[in-house]
Amino acid sequence: MRSNERHPFRAMGLMTAISSQLVGSVLVGIFGGRFLDEKWDTEPLFLIIGLLVGLAAGIYAMLRLIRSFFSGDEK
Template sequence: MRPKQRHPLQAIGLMSGIVSQLVGSILIGIFGGKWIDEKLGTEPIFLVVGLLIGLAAGIYAMFRLIRQYFPEE
């Protein structure tokens, strides 16, 4: 069975989607945690929690995007 031939621009699109989802979710987590810390007066707690939640959300979104790109595998 012959593997599917994909265009190189599809790979570039996949990589840029992965990077933007990872970076975007991490930044949202960091800035959201920092904002909550400023409102509540708890300096690094929610920043770290927001970073971890953003990282987990970015990894989850990355796996969903890869699964969408390779549905049969």
């Protein structure tokens, strides 16, 4: 098989990994922020911070995954 052929299952796997990383990191940030808000009684502050940090972490992990996918380094 040629190495540049398209594989639909690899593409579906990449999309699944991207979506699960984004959703997972955002959820961890939201629930972590809610936990800290309840602990220190600062209602929306840590929720918003956790959401933004989770989103940034998810985007960073997504970019690393895409870079490793297209470079051929599969770990």
